[in-house]
Amino acid sequence: MTTANSPNYPQLTSTTFTSRATGTDSDDEDQADATVAPQTTTIRVTRPVDPIDFVLPRPILSQKELYDLAFRYRDGFDKLYPQYKLYIEHLATGEIHHVLTAKKQRKSQTSYYTITGTVHLVDSNQPGAFLTEEVVLGKVRSNFLGTSFCIYSHGTHPDKQGSGGNKELPIREELGAVLYDPNILGFKGPRKMTILMHTLTRDGKRPEFRPECESDTLLAKYRDGHAKDLLVLHNKSPQWNEETQSFVLNFSGRVTQASVKNFQVVHDNDLDYIVMQFGRVERDYFTLDYKYPICLLQAFAIALTSFDAKLACE
Template sequence: MAQHILECDTKNCEGNCEFYCNPCHQKFCEQCRDEHLKSPENKNHGVVLYQQRKRQLPVEKCKIHPTKELDMFCDECDECQTPVCSKCASEVEHRGHIFTDSESNYTQICRDEDFHVYDSLYEYMPSEYQTINVQEDVAKCAMAREEALEPNNFNSFVLRPAPQGHVMECKIIRDKKANGRSSPTYFLLLEKADGKEVFLLAGRKRKKSKTSNYLISTDPTDLSRGGKAYVGKLRTNLLGTQFTLFDNGDSPKSNYGNARKELVGIIYETSVLAFMGPRRMTIIIPGMNSDHKRVDIKPGSDSDGLINRYKRKNMQNIVELHNRTPVWNNEIQSHVLNFHGRVTKGSVKNFRIVHDNDVKYIVMQFGRVAKDVFTMDFNYPLCAVQAFGIALSSFDSKLA
């Protein structure tokens, strides 16, 4: 079975965690541990096997009151997603609330860190994913699309909800060297029943944006916003914990008549003290009308978007989804998710999206099968652009 404990903390490294630096409170794979200890300032650091790590409480300074340490957590504040300092606790918005000391929360986090996601049916990566020529693979899939679909109708096809009762099985290839760019390009391919693959979408992070901003296109060679193939963009907040997916409409400030529609709102629940634990996701999507068409959510301002409507508990014409909670497995003493053979590599990025009223109906699932290859399956009421946007949010760096 493919099993994952924790990933290395080093940026852009997806190796499995084996070691822990006690002074730095960082997790490392073997290669990154060796690099860490090469630095003269780190050579005396106590790097140990992860299982032998010391459960030390890190010192975190309050962002609002920089001279104070974060030493407690508000148990009552629904909107409070970070710890607080003693000065925060004395202010009006927290007056009368109950607080838990950070040490108790950190102890619980340490217990939760041994988090595993695995698939019980396959132990080894499928051979077809072992060697991939990304550019050649995508070019062939783009040609297959031209044969299978009318090019003029393709932009509407990727925005159309999946047919009811039919799972759309897809694959995402991450190309870190596409066109010599620093940001990876992500290609979404539809896996057909006859074994052929059809290119659907490409996505890449824009340069020089204040926050992460991904453009999504139906042309693998043109990811410009002004191109005819541009179908949407994914934008995050400053912390990287909330994402909004828009279609290709205009900003409501410049042209409300053709204003962009919101397709998805994604919220990652931040971990206490920003430590990695099991990811918790809330997905907000527009509802469907009686004709099974998506309700238009066209906010005049950011304050009226999907996420803010959800926070205000205004659920009219919107649907709330969550990632499925893993099940505890006594045999391996870990939390597990069964992807029924579609996911074969453990990763904290792996997830399954469900509605609380029917957790057996998988609206979407996503997970790794090789270093830069992921499967992405989705069901009604999601469309390809919505599912791809949710997957892109999982790739992005975040505090959650």
């Protein structure tokens, strides 16, 4: 494999990376696997608030009310089809802007997320008013076991080109893939991830790859041993801490709660340069930091894969 300082891979030279922290989350599902804790002894981990007991405000007056109560899930039906939102925070001013939304799609045999962004357009009919428009940017789809994920731009599946749908859309661009090593019941310790992307050009630009057959995809090339022209990244292996009896990573304060989902992405040629990191800071809030050569959409998509249930990994 070419070294990080090779001119063939300018995006992996030490001048293009700066070490920065990221984190992941911790909840009940995390207990099924080895969690990764921030490397610190001064962080106080807060626990979720205990649920409030349900009390009927009055007697049930109809069969419909009875059926609604009896067959309603406590967390709502959308618990199976979650929605994740990404916000960008200005660290100097604290100003926060909503940028991307990922929705898990129904009627799919595997996990399938659609990533959208919202733009605010000036309303020509009302001066000073804005109209919002939702734009589809990309998609993330897993295999049945949840061990591999493919990341695409918004576009047409090559098998459906020219038949139905939006015929004006080009074939989807392949933006990346994520592989999780099988780890039944978590006996092998923390999760192990492999992130695949196409290498960038010498001037730092991402060439478009729109595979029309399975053999041209990132996953196929990697599994067939043709990874020479691919950018292969891994999550950094956490170290066991005897004092805390847990696996730890140093997130430099960016992550504050232990979780199986906490990870940092590095290249094997230099494990000190953190390309991306993701982790939990509160029950429903996470931090995500990334840098070149990963773009925002790729980083968000990689983070989404950590939330998904993995039948063969834990």
